[in-house]
Structure formats: structure tokens, C-alpha cells
Amino acid sequence: MQLVALAGQGLRIDVNHKVSVLVIWTLLGHFSAAVLPGQATPVPETKPLFDLNSIGFIEGVDVPSAKPKLEEIVPTPEPQQTTPERVPCIIPNVTFMELKPISGAMREGQLDDLACGISDPVRIESVSTIKHKVEFSVPVTISCEFAKVVAVWLQEDVVPMAVDSLGTSVSVLQSGPGYQCRRRNNLPDGKLSEHALGNALDISHFKFGNGTIISVEDDWGKRTKESNFLDRIHASACKRFTTVLGPEADPNHKSHIHLDAGCHGQDCTYIICQ
Template sequence: MTSNVYSIFLAVVTCLPVLGGPVLAAQPLPQMKPLGSGTGHGFVEGVDTPAAKPSSAPKVEKGADPAPDTPARTQTSACVIPGVELTVRSPVDGENGCGFSDAVEVTAVEDGDARIAFSGPVTITCEFAKVFAEWLRDGVMPASEKHLNSESLLVMTGPGYQCRRRNNLPDGKLSEHALGKAVDISGFVVPEGQAVSVEKDWNAKTEKGRFLTDIHASACTHFTTVLGPDADPHHVSHIHLDTGCHGKACDYLICQ
């Protein structure tokens, strides 16, 4: 697909109705087993901007030695992934444990004539970028060709990295977004302007609904956490994907 076509494509996207929230959305947080039913507050992950960064470091019990300062992260290697448009960035050093080395900013994934671009740059680890690109090629492109008659898409994503804790709470475990190992997807747009909304088209008995069902199923073969609208109220507007460790052996899969 030529750059001129994509320029028109992106111009069309800006005129489309908002898919469940702002185009450049903030990102959601996975819940560990068992998944809860939500907190009941108005924050919608993947749509609203989190209220704040994690507020403080974990509490230290009285008499215990304070935790050492987090060492500065260093870039260990360049990241090269065939068919993936990316820029290697400096290591991300956030507050209270947020951040990661091998940071990259991904803008598109190609496979032959097929191309998947993102609504905005996605900042993630090189390793997560490999998994993400593999899923886009193996799962999303074939499903898009089958149900939407196009292998090329614009994916409505959040920015990837965000320094925050799970469920946007002020304490608790860090989100995988804070470690560069997660991304959220709120929708897709094909070059002709046809839009697929996770919030509006999920479980619909249409080609758009079947497309979302197929890519959700394929995501469960690539990521350790896949949370869609059926998971809980926090994910009604998007699909959350991450490669976090679940269980002592890191072999537990959350697919909802």
C-alpha cells in the first residue's frame, strides 16, 4: 500500500466517530485470577487517562531495611524485527519500579503487501514487539482478509507504556503496561474507511463481530493475558494483551 493511500486512510480516520473513547487512548490493566467484577468507579481502562501515576513505593514494615534504589536501566542491544517499523529508544526509567530496557517505538507491521499501522506510536519492549507483530501477522491479517476483505488495517491502540498499577489503584502490583509488556486495542479501520469497534461490535452476529471473535481466540495462543469485553467492566471498550507472568511457573493463561 502506498504512502499516499495511507495519508488518505489516516485522514478518513480522523473524521470517523470516536470508537469508545479518544483515538489515542490510555491503557487497561489485567486482573489476576480470579477476575473481579470491577471497582464500580467511572474510570474506563483504555479510554480514560489514569488519574495519577503510582503514588508511592511499597510500604516498608517498621524495623525493616528500606528497599534499595532501582538501578538505572541500560540499553543492552539494538532491536531489529523484519517487517516491523520501529525506532529504538533510550531505556525507560519511570518512578516506583516503572520502566524497562530495550525500549522501542513501533508504528507499523508489514507482511508482503499487507500492512498494519497504528493510530499512534506504541512504546514497548523489543521482546513484546516480536510477539505483538507475530500475532498481527498470524491472527489479525488473515481474519481481516476473511471478514473485512482487507489484510491492511489501521489499529486503534493506546501508547503501550504507562506508569501505573493494576486497575489504576494507588497501590498494589504494577501493570504490565508499566513494564512495556502490554498493549490495548479499541478498534480497527480498513483503508476504505470501514470501522470496527470493540465496544460496539463485540459479540455482534456480523462480519465485524466474527472478526473480533477470531482475533481474540488467536491472541490467546500468543499472549499470557487476553482480556476483552466479556472479562469485566474495565474492558468493555477494548482488548488488553500482555505477556506477564502468571503462576509460580509463569505457565498460567488468562484468556477472557
């Protein structure tokens, strides 16, 4: 009763000792209803305090979704480009060195065209048979596949024919360097020569074990055992290579025999033998 009276007189009520204002006013209303006669106001039921922990939250709607931790973010690796491994060049009974792929001119040349090049170049020094060895006066640089054809031609045709025609074997071949970034017949325009692709070789002289030297330019077309040897190896070359050009082909080949493995015709089977 004193509490109601004090409140009615406007005195301040101290509610600092863990007493809710809502509870105090509820009590005041209860006592007021009890002391004031003639009023039929129902007494409100006491409601429980609001519990924050009783309501669920939907993550991402009521509460922002949690950000991923930095260590959980795994970057996608970029695809790596791999260079296919080069297949080793195998040429039986041949002394040679495999070189890195060639593009454009080697050293100084009249033409430096990126269309020139060899993907599998080799530098050949010599070709051997069971009894004989044929050396190149200067090591030649050609493709691995073309080198295989040259080696078989020397081993199976040239060496046996030399022994049969002259009684001695070829010991040294004098030739061009093989690979040259240039056009056909060294012209300033036109198609690239097969030399520019490592598929050609020019042979000018043959030196034999007994010291004899046969020159294509000097001995071609004469009725001698030396010219007979040149005729025989020229004919055999036409069975090994797609292009064989000797002194009778044109003035550009009067001093040497040109051999190459270029593609002629739609199916690359056409043979040029001159």
C-alpha cells in the same frame, strides 16, 4: 736527639706538614727508649692507619636503605565499571525506533515509580506483511520482546483473518500508548500493571482498507461479520499472549482488548484468556 730534648723541655712541635700526631708520638717513644738507659719497655709495633673504606656496611642496618624515586612509584589503576552493551532489537518487517532505557513516568503521569521501566524500549509505527501494512494511530512504546510477539500476531493472525472475514486488510490500529507507569486498572494501590513494564497493549478500534471501522466496545458480541472478526482475533491472541482480556472480562475492559506477556504461575505458563 734534639727532637727528644725539645719535647722534654715542653717546646711545641709543629706537625702541620702532613705528619700525623700519632706518628710523632710513636717516634718520640722510640727515641726515648733509645736514650734512657736501664729501661726494658718494649718498643710497640707500628700499626697501619685506620682505613674507612675497608669496612663493609649492611644497607638498611648500618646505612638507611635508599628511598624509591618518585618516578618509580606506579599507582595501581582503579577497576573500571563497564556497562554491558545493549543487544540490538531485530523485528522483521516492522518500522520502529529503539529508545534509551526508561525508568519511572514518561512525561506527566499519575504515578512516577522507579519500579516502572523498560530496559529495551522500542517505539513501533507500523507492521507489514508481503501485501499489507498496518499502522498504529499513535506510535506505541513497548519492550523489544513484547513487540516481537505483537508483530507476529498481526502478521500471521490479524491480517489474514481480516482478509478472510471482511475481504480487506486492517490498515490502522487504534490503541493506547503501550507503556504507562501505573497500577492495574488504574487503581491507586496494588500491583503494577504490565503496562508499567512495557509488556502490554490495549486495542480499541480497527480501521480497514475499504474505510470500515470496527469498535471493540460497539461491535463486540453482535452476530455480524465484524463481531466474528473480533472473536477470531481474540481466540488467536490467547495462543500468543499470557493475558487476553476483552469486554466480557470485567467493566474495566469493555472498550478494548488488553494483551500482555505477564508471568502467571510458578513457571509463567499459566494463560488468562477472558
